Amino acid sequence: MRKVKVAIIGGGTVGGGVWQALQKNGALIAARCGYEIEVNHVVVRDPAKKRPVRIPKRVLSTDWRAAVMDPQTDIVVELVGGLETAEEIVSTSLKQRKPVISANKALLSARGAALWKLARKHGTHLYFEASVAGGIPIIKVLRESLVANRITDIYAIANGTCNYILTKMAREGRAFDEILKEAQDLGYAEAEPSLDVDGLDAMHKTGIMGSILSGFWVPEKSIFVKGIRDISPMDLQFADWLGYTIKLIGSIRCMHSEKDQKDGWKRPVLELSVEPTLVPKSHVLASVDGVFNAVFVKGDVVGESLYYGRGAGQDATASSVISDIVDAACDLHQEYEYTLAPFEAFAESGVVRSHADCVANYFIRLEATNRPGTMAQVTSILAEHQIGISSCIQPENHVGETVPLMLMVDQAPFSVFSRALTQLGRLKVVRSRPVYFRVGSFE
Numbered sequence: 001m002r003k004v005k006v007a008i009i010g011g012g013t014v015g016g017g018v019w020q021a022l023q024k025n026g027a028l029i030a031a032r033c034g035y036e037i038e039v040n041h042v043v044v045r046d047p048a049k050k051r052p053v054r055i056p057k058r059v060l061s062t063d064w065r066a067a068v069m070d071p072q073t074d075i076v077v078e079l080v081g082g083l084e085t086a087e088e089i090v091s092t093s094l095k096q097r098k099p100v101i102s103a104n105k106a107l108l109s110a111r112g113a114a115l116w117k118l119a120r121k122h123g124t125h126l127y128f129e130a131s132v133a134g135g136i137p138i139i140k141v142l143r144e145s146l147v148a149n150r151i152t153d154i155y156a157i158a159n160g161t162c163n164y165i166l167t168k169m170a171r172e173g174r175a176f177d178e179i180l181k182e183a184q185d186l187g188y189a190e191a192e193p194s195l196d197v198d199g200l201d202a203m204h205k206t207g208i209m210g211s212i213l214s215g216f217w218v219p220e221k222s223i224f225v226k227g228i229r230d231i232s233p234m235d236l237q238f239a240d241w242l243g244y245t246i247k248l249i250g251s252i253r254c255m256h257s258e259k260d261q262k263d264g265w266k267r268p269v270l271e272l273s274v275e276p277t278l279v280p281k282s283h284v285l286a287s288v289d290g291v292f293n294a295v296f297v298k299g300d301v302v303g304e305s306l307y308y309g310r311g312a313g314q315d316a317t318a319s320s321v322i323s324d325i326v327d328a329a330c331d332l333h334q335e336y337e338y339t340l341a342p343f344e345a346f347a348e349s350g351v352v353r354s355h356a357d358c359v360a361n362y363f364i365r366l367e368a369t370n371r372p373g374t375m376a377q378v379t380s381i382l383a384e385h386q387i388g389i390s391s392c393i394q395p396e397n398h399v400g401e402t403v404p405l406m407l408m409v410d411q412a413p414f415s416v417f418s419r420a421l422t423q424l425g426r427l428k429v430v431r432s433r434p435v436y437f438r439v440g441s442f443e
Contacts, residue, residue, distance in 0.1 A: 149299030
């Protein structure tokens with residue numbers, strides 16, 4: 001039985017979960033993979049702090065550099081979060097030719113390209129299974145299990161906080177702010193929730209998955225992002241009437257030149273977005289509720305597949321971290337050239353299409369004056385932009401000077417649709433800013 005020694009940098013929720021899981025199932029893990037995993041350092045800010053998971057004082061320290069530089073440390077696990085310090089920890093470890101495991105989606109999204117070049121330069125690997133969808137092994141699925149496929153589409157519910165809020169709003173008819181406060185009280189949302197509810201967390205994860213399937217690193221600034229703050233119980237109610245539910249969906253479409261079918265994968269064209277999307281209730285993603293995540297993948301060989309589970313939390317994330325530790329342990333005892341890299345830049349070139357050029361159907365909610373001629377003004381603007389209306393709902397017996405008007409409109413490039421939406425917002429009969437959501441086709 002060979003032994004590998006691991007330094008865990010960060011002893012918080014996930015770090016404690018990794019320690020706890022290794023104590024619980026260490027013998028089973030060793031029997032399965034042939035390596036005994038020993039934690040020789042857990043680096044924390046305050047060793048005297050009381051922790052939910054008991055970690056022996058003999059492994060606790062405050063100096064991450066000493067832990068990384070320790071000649072006995074074989075593998076480094078970065079779990080501190082943030083950018084600057086985390087990047088320094090990862091870079092220092094890679095320069096020491098020590099494989100690194102990270103759950104830091106923000107770091108990978110922002111600095112991933114440079115870190116993978118550094119890992120390759122020094123003949124080691126950077127692993128990141130826990131950075132996307134917690135305990136769902138989606139990174140391994142994309143880079144290993146589906147290696148025979150050209151992945152054409154990924155649709156992901158990748159943020160449990162948003163999914164919890166939208167599920168509760170749909171079931172109970174309560175407003176966003178009220179459910180957000182409840183999620184914060186239960187620990188599902190941070191005190192400052194912008195990273196989740198404004199779509200940034202899901203954007204990081206979507207970009208990482210897009211990079212894996214396309215073979216070039218996707219700049220996070222190229223991903224269109226729209227959060228869930230604008231969604232009202234009324235939107236969810238009317239979506240339900242039309243046969244849909246609303247989910248925050250990370251969408252990735254990978255296309256190739258029709259003129260170059262054989263080698264088109266070398267020059268992929270991506271469409272990426274994170275935005276509230278109307279999902280048909282007949283689609284499997286519509287039934288993913290609460291804090292759970294799911295990733296729906298289409299491949300040209302395997303067809304459609306779904307990966308479902310807890311997307312965050314101590315145990316789910318620790319499970320993925322330990323999976324990467326095992327991979328790193330196995331790779332340490334093989335020739336570097338013959339191991340499968342967690343990320344491979346196989347595309348010769350790649351581009352992310354501007355969201356302005358992406359075509360979709362849309363749902364529009366207007367707060368309009370309740371008088372004759374209003375609908376004519378609305379349809380006139382849509383017709384001017386050659387946007388057809390597939391359905392329209394206006395509540396009956398609505399009391400007041402304004403009435404909600406719900407429209408489902410036909411496909412249009414986002415640039416055309418957004419110009420039409422701006423003009424609708426300028427109409428005197430429209431009394432508040434129009435709200436819109438994409439309608440998912442999943443075809």
